[in-house]
Amino acid sequence: MSQQFEIDHLGEAPTPAPDVPGARRGGRVTLLADAPPEHVDPTQMYIGTTLGVALGLFHRTLTGYQESYDGGPRRLVGDLATDTGRTTDGGRTWTYTLREGLKFEDGTPVTSYDVAHAITRSFGPNGVYGPQFIQQALDPERAYGGPEEDGPQAPGLSTPDERTIVFSLAEPTPGFPFFATTTTTTPVPRDRDTGADYETSWLATGPYKVKERVAGEKGHYLLERNPHWDPATDPIRHQYPDEILWEFGVARDQQTERLLDPSGQDRFAVATFDVADAHVATVQGSEELSSRVIAGPSAYLQYVYINTRRVTDVDVRRALNHAFDRGTCVELAGGTAGAQYATTILAPMVPGYRHHDVYPSGEHGDPVKAKELLAGKELRPLVFAYPDTLPNAPVAPAVKTALEAAGFEIVLRPVDKAAFYSLMGDAENDCDLIYGVWGPDFPDASGVFDVLFRGDRLTAQGNMNLSYFDDPEITAEIARLAQEPDRAAVAEGYAELDRRLMAEHAPVVPVYYKRQFTLFGPQVGGLFLSAQYFVPNLTRVHVVA
Numbered sequence: 001m002s003q004q005f006e007i008d009h010l011g012e013a014p015t016p017a018p019d020v021p022g023a024r025r026g027g028r029v030t031l032l033a034d035a036p037p038e039h040v041d042p043t044q045m046y047i048g049t050t051l052g053v054a055l056g057l058f059h060r061t062l063t064g065y066q067e068s069y070d071g072g073p074r075r076l077v078g079d080l081a082t083d084t085g086r087t088t089d090g091g092r093t094w095t096y097t098l099r100e101g102l103k104f105e106d107g108t109p110v111t112s113y114d115v116a117h118a119i120t121r122s123f124g125p126n127g128v129y130g131p132q133f134i135q136q137a138l139d140p141e142r143a144y145g146g147p148e149e150d151g152p153q154a155p156g157l158s159t160p161d162e163r164t165i166v167f168s169l170a171e172p173t174p175g176f177p178f179f180a181t182t183t184t185t186t187p188v189p190r191d192r193d194t195g196a197d198y199e200t201s202w203l204a205t206g207p208y209k210v211k212e213r214v215a216g217e218k219g220h221y222l223l224e225r226n227p228h229w230d231p232a233t234d235p236i237r238h239q240y241p242d243e244i245l246w247e248f249g250v251a252r253d254q255q256t257e258r259l260l261d262p263s264g265q266d267r268f269a270v271a272t273f274d275v276a277d278a279h280v281a282t283v284q285g286s287e288e289l290s291s292r293v294i295a296g297p298s299a300y301l302q303y304v305y306i307n308t309r310r311v312t313d314v315d316v317r318r319a320l321n322h323a324f325d326r327g328t329c330v331e332l333a334g335g336t337a338g339a340q341y342a343t344t345i346l347a348p349m350v351p352g353y354r355h356h357d358v359y360p361s362g363e364h365g366d367p368v369k370a371k372e373l374l375a376g377k378e379l380r381p382l383v384f385a386y387p388d389t390l391p392n393a394p395v396a397p398a399v400k401t402a403l404e405a406a407g408f409e410i411v412l413r414p415v416d417k418a419a420f421y422s423l424m425g426d427a428e429n430d431c432d433l434i435y436g437v438w439g440p441d442f443p444d445a446s447g448v449f450d451v452l453f454r455g456d457r458l459t460a461q462g463n464m465n466l467s468y469f470d471d472p473e474i475t476a477e478i479a480r481l482a483q484e485p486d487r488a489a490v491a492e493g494y495a496e497l498d499r500r501l502m503a504e505h506a507p508v509v510p511v512y513y514k515r516q517f518t519l520f521g522p523q524v525g526g527l528f529l530s531a532q533y534f535v536p537n538l539t540r541v542h543v544v545a
Helices: 048-057 112-121 133-138 195-201 252-260 264-268 277-284 314-323 326-332 367-374 395-405 417-424 446-452 472-482 488-505
Strands: 005-007 028-032 063-066 074-078 093-097 157-161 164-168 208-214 220-225 243-247 269-271 293-306 339-341 382-387 410-415 433-438 508-519
Touching: 028 252, 028 264, 112 133, 112 157, 112 164, 133 164, 252 269, 252 277, 252 508, 264 269, 269 508, 277 508, 293 314, 314 367, 314 395, 314 488, 326 339, 326 395, 326 508, 382 395, 382 417, 395 410, 395 433, 410 417, 417 433, 433 446, 446 472, 472 488
Parallel strands: 005 074, 028 243, 028 269, 382 410, 382 433
Antiparallel strands: 063 074, 093 164, 157 164, 208 220, 220 243, 293 433, 293 508, 339 508
């Protein structure tokens, strides 16, 4: 099923965000994370767990999501902008007006020029690893190389005044209000842009700013109130805790253990990783622990991306799908509390999902069927790359065992999690199989297919198409579906594209649909599952007395 969704076309979303009943100001909340984020510079950010924290606490965008804590629909609303955008020509031109009273953490006003500069810099080296939707819409040929090379403003942008920004696109783009939710539109003042160093010198526009930054795998960000954030400008967020500690280097098992029977500051802590699989049954069997769990389905899916530039034989890719042991991966993700084994490219929550199973091999794979497809072929060893984390430590040998039972030779390649997507996004990487997760940037199937399978958008670095898949017919169909104005009507087209991609090309092995099953401390309130970022939604977080 797909979650209900609404776009606010009623004008300016009301501010401030409604008070949270019983919430009080004060105290410190701790977020437990296994590793530091790869990027915090807004034009470089593209990992859901980081986005959930950043967009809940310190970065803002032109449009954003009001997510429901009680099962109601998500709403797309104006965030920095007064509304979700205005077009009079079928989506070729979009106009946004900034809210009055917006300020950076240093008290300087936020202007349309700052938004335009952020988008402009995203075309250059300081946007390589971030979302590319707006850049593609403004300049499909990517002829503009960024302000360092080609002048101070990207093509298609105009700023008639300090509160207005206009996007003139290459073609009608009905989904542009979704593109405006990405951190590409987080304002960056030109005179404070420190280039690559903006990773540590960025200016907050949300309710919190950095008080203390400690680098390293065991480091942290200590966030404090941003005195220049005005709730009268924000329809989404609150500012209840005095401080929020974002603590790194806390592995999944440690997060679980600290919250099973918390003491001290851990009573005010929130895990950002699922409950460790060894403790899932304990949590499910305890009424008290179950009351402190954020649980539910997500739009995220765990894949093995098959590098089609290196694994060119489609029958070999089909054999990988038949041989793969999805069931063991589900068990290692916490069982059915944390995952459900997958057979499709789209997760059930994404509009356009339809169940299919092109390679019916059961939960644990069919090595016999895989061997039939491999008969007579000369196989070379395949490099399986995965983030080097404790949860993945048992996954890698399980994958190796299952695939080698079908006749493959697998070389395991653990990769530092903090650099994983940057390294895998380099087109010259030498990995054949890449264990990665993806969730769409917005509640639309284009957020999967446009990113993961459009070959015309492959670049030297910063790729999220980790299959390096490039088929002109598929690209044309993806482009056609993305331009259809009636997004509900194209659901069947996306469902057929899902089936066709798997049957004809097999560029990925869908492993499991991710579910959330996360603990938090007994003195934390206001949390609920973010369907957008698959982490605890922090916009209502507060300390419980």
